[in-house]
Amino acid sequence: MDRYTRVMKTDPLVKEFDYNIEYIHSYAQDSKFFTSLGMGILLGSECKKCNYRYGTYRKYCMFCGSETDDINLPLTGKIHSFTTCYYSGENFINETPYTLILVEFEGIDSLFMSRLVNKENKNVYIGMPVRAKFRRLQKFDVNDVYFVPA
Structure with missing residues (x-):
């Protein structure tokens, strides 16, 4: 058995393994x-x-x-609504809990959804002034922009 495969249980046999796929996505008109x-x-x-x-x-x-x-x-606005996320997909698993804001x-x-980067995730409130920040090394995804308290 290679180092990337692990047997989870044997009755029935359940095996864990890495699965990678290259995915090509076009943003087209966006x-x-x-x-x-x-x-x-x-x-x-x-x-x-x-x-x-x-x-x-759009x-x-x-x-x-x-x-x-x-x-x-x-590049400045205010929080209309927010939620704190305690569970995440792979991209933000190390940053939980994190705050999503409108x-x-x-x-x-209309509103814009993004992440609020606030070290303590405390003192977040509706109407809170925020400003946009941009990722230094662009990855061409929605996380290239995020907000911080203004």
Whole structure:
């Protein structure tokens, strides 16, 4: 038996082993949002027809279906809602507990979900001012942006 395989029990036989797969994913029309994070820019969208302003980047309005324009979101906002996560997938297992927040930006009609990086995960409250920070070494995922207390 190699070092990556472990027998868990024998009746019935249950075996644990590593399973790796290469996964290729395209961000397609959302690519600009992810590449902008590497430049310290947080993009949202504004509907050309109904002028709804999205905190979550999208190319088409969810209300009227019209194409949207890119807009720069403010890098400061306030917490609209939050939750503390005590369990996690592999990416954040070493950071539990961590806090997910919905950020409210002035002049933007919808919210933006992100992580609050706050060493103690204490004193978090609705209305708390926060500011965006960007990962130094970009990985082209949603965690390239996070928020800290302002």
